[in-house]
Amino acid sequence: MKYILFNLHTHCHYCDGSGEPEKYVEEAIRLGFHALGFSSHAPVPFENKFAIQNEEYLLKYADEIRLLKKQYISDINIYLALEADFIPGITKDFNYLRNLAGLEYMIGGIHLVKNPEKADIWFIDGPRRETYDEGLKYIFNGDIEFAVTSYWKQIREMISTQDFEIIAHLDKIKMHNQNRFFTEDEPWYRKQLNETLELIAEKQIIVEVNTRGLYKKRSDELFPGVKALRLIHQLGIPVTLNSDAHKPEELSNEFDFAKNTLREVGFRKLMLIGRNGWEEVGL
Numbered sequence: 001m002k003y004i005l006f007n008l009h010t011h012c013h014y015c016d017g018s019g020e021p022e023k024y025v026e027e028a029i030r031l032g033f034h035a036l037g038f039s040s041h042a043p044v045p046f047e048n049k050f051a052i053q054n055e056e057y058l059l060k061y062a063d064e065i066r067l068l069k070k071q072y073i074s075d076i077n078i079y080l081a082l083e084a085d086f087i088p089g090i091t092k093d094f095n096y097l098r099n100l101a102g103l104e105y106m107i108g109g110i111h112l113v114k115n116p117e118k119a120d121i122w123f124i125d126g127p128r129r130e131t132y133d134e135g136l137k138y139i140f141n142g143d144i145e146f147a148v149t150s151y152w153k154q155i156r157e158m159i160s161t162q163d164f165e166i167i168a169h170l171d172k173i174k175m176h177n178q179n180r181f182f183t184e185d186e187p188w189y190r191k192q193l194n195e196t197l198e199l200i201a202e203k204q205i206i207v208e209v210n211t212r213g214l215y216k217k218r219s220d221e222l223f224p225g226v227k228a229l230r231l232i233h234q235l236g237i238p239v240t241l242n243s244d245a246h247k248p249e250e251l252s253n254e255f256d257f258a259k260n261t262l263r264e265v266g267f268r269k270l271m272l273i274g275r276n277g278w279e280e281v282g283l
Helices: 021-031 055-071 094-101 129-139 144-161 187-203 226-234 255-265
Strands: 035-041 077-085 105-109 112-114 121-123 206-210 239-242 269-274 277-282
Touching (some): 021 035, 021 055, 035 055, 035 269, 055 077, 055 094, 094 105, 121 129, 129 144, 187 226, 226 255, 239 255
Parallel strands (some): 035 077, 239 269
Antiparallel strands (some): 112 121
């Protein structure tokens, strides 16, 4: 089975990426990509600096990607998607966004964790470890097990209630932790991961293997990490490989490392969207 180069998780200037969409297309063609999926952050109903700002801008984004799709049809397969945040009681249903913008797939992700006992939200992503630490302290009263368990429960609620094809950077909750407050080997953490993976397997969702933590020097491993990947392989959950690019030059960053890691775990195939639906391609 032939290896095909692609990236389905791409952020351009419509959200927190930099560069016009066409610049990403040109770079993907230069790299020999077979496919490129755009997945800007979906709008959220509060002031922020990372997402598409409103539905009008979302429609402009969708129109531009569809225009590029037609313009470059003989050079590369281009797909229109969103990375949508799920925050219970706050964000819109994924299918509303899918239908509004005419999306070809959706990536579900958790960057903002809601304390189920109050209205505050914990931002677990971004470049500043201090933001993670402050949120843990003030939103979850420093209770790391409660905070991280809330993250995994929110993921499972997203899986159970929303319609999407790919789950983004599954264990990113570890990124700013860096083994300071908890480790993957603690029984309560393993329980949360196992329950989530069993639900992912049941719902037949594709797990994204995300390289961004590596090339941004915020993590020393992939998301998900090797321990989680072994369980994913054992459960027969399909995976895809994405760079979560925010610049054109990031489209294939750390792909060689990721492919070698996946092969060592036992994976031989990746999932890729095609013109006739999802298909397996060689790793």
